[in-house]
Amino acid sequence: IILVYHSVGGKGIFEDNIIRTDIFEKQMKHLLKKRTIVSLNSIIDKKLKNEPIPENWAVITFDDGYKDFAVNAEPLLQKHNIPATIFICSSTFEANAELFFDKLQRVISSTHKKTINMEFPGQNYQYKIKTEKQKRDAILKLALIFRELSTEHMAKYLDQLCTLCNIPISPENNNNYLTEDDIEQLDHLTSIGSHTVSHANLASLSEKELMNELVKSKNRLQSIVGDKQIIDLFSYPFGKPWSYNDNVKDAVQRSKYRCAVTTTPKTVNQSSNIYELPRVGAGNCMSRFKLNL
Numbered sequence: 001i002i003l004v005y006h007s008v009g010g011k012g013i014f015e016d017n018i019i020r021t022d023i024f025e026k027q028m029k030h031l032l033k034k035r036t037i038v039s040l041n042s043i044i045d046k047k048l049k050n051e052p053i054p055e056n057w058a059v060i061t062f063d064d065g066y067k068d069f070a071v072n073a074e075p076l077l078q079k080h081n082i083p084a085t086i087f088i089c090s091s092t093f094e095a096n097a098e099l100f101f102d103k104l105q106r107v108i109s110s111t112h113k114k115t116i117n118m119e120f121p122g123q124n125y126q127y128k129i130k131t132e133k134q135k136r137d138a139i140l141k142l143a144l145i146f147r148e149l150s151t152e153h154m155a156k157y158l159d160q161l162c163t164l165c166n167i168p169i170s171p172e173n174n175n176n177y178l179t180e181d182d183i184e185q186l187d188h189l190t191s192i193g194s195h196t197v198s199h200a201n202l203a204s205l206s207e208k209e210l211m212n213e214l215v216k217s218k219n220r221l222q223s224i225v226g227d228k229q230i231i232d233l234f235s236y237p238f239g240k241p242w243s244y245n246d247n248v249k250d251a252v253q254r255s256k257y258r259c260a261v262t263t264t265p266k267t268v269n270q271s272s273n274i275y276e277l278p279r280v281g282a283g284n285c286m287s288r289f290k291l292n293l
Helices: 021-034 042-047 069-077 100-110 130-148 151-165 179-183 206-223 246-254 286-292
Strands: 002-005 057-064 083-087 115-120 123-128 192-196 233-235 259-260
Touching: 002 100, 021 069, 021 286, 042 057, 042 192, 042 259, 057 069, 069 083, 083 233, 100 130, 100 151, 115 130, 115 151, 123 130, 179 206, 192 206, 192 259, 206 246
Parallel strands: 002 057, 057 083, 083 192, 192 233, 233 259
Antiparallel strands: 115 123
16 A cells, blocks of 8 residues: 655645644554555565565655655654655745645635635636635635646636735745755655646646656756655656546656556555556544555
8 A cells, every 4th residue: 555645744724635743653653563664666666577565565655745744754754764755846946936726725815805706718706705714615616726727827827816815926935845955854764756846737738848847847856866866756746537647647657757656545456557556645533544554
């Protein structure tokens, strides 16, 4: 089984992607009792050799590259000698960078506006955002729309949203994500993988945009880690079947990645496609975690 996490000890409305630090450690202790925790590369090596994958193996992965991985998760992984892989969007190294769902959350949570009208191609939406619940609902609904947009359109409509809400386009003192220095200081048990440049929906991109997301992120990460490791592990943004297709999988392979992981909640077996490996959400509580195992 390959488990996927996002944020350990973070904050936000996407609760399924956030786990308390103390619960994360409880999950790791439980997992150590029940399974043998190995690196993602260990499973890939088995797959490439066409060897059976032990049923009791477990792999720990993280998506997006949040700062709290270095602050909260990795110290616990080191403490228990647990290998992990973190998939990073390379755009987050830029000054004042924000992934689109984080920007949606910041802008709508901060605005004093009571309603906003968003105009998308062929569709107009009005959102009431007076109460905290209305803001939460608007963020979740807008996230569903934005995830379908091309990179260019996403940037355009995010800027439009900032203007409508009278909120700065760039955040102040943004330290939500890992820096290059953070990555250089990560423990040898941590492997780095690519999660594209901007967390784009790859299935919606042109061939040029697609290759840019795959190759540019790979090269940027490789330049940071140097010869410590090879950047050849990949995680599809969103990870659902609608976010990648055969053309995307082929492009990932052509970009010299040795595997790609999804968020399809299944366990890995001999028939699993090495460029479509399933992962199970770990969950943010012990009961769900034990059920998922």
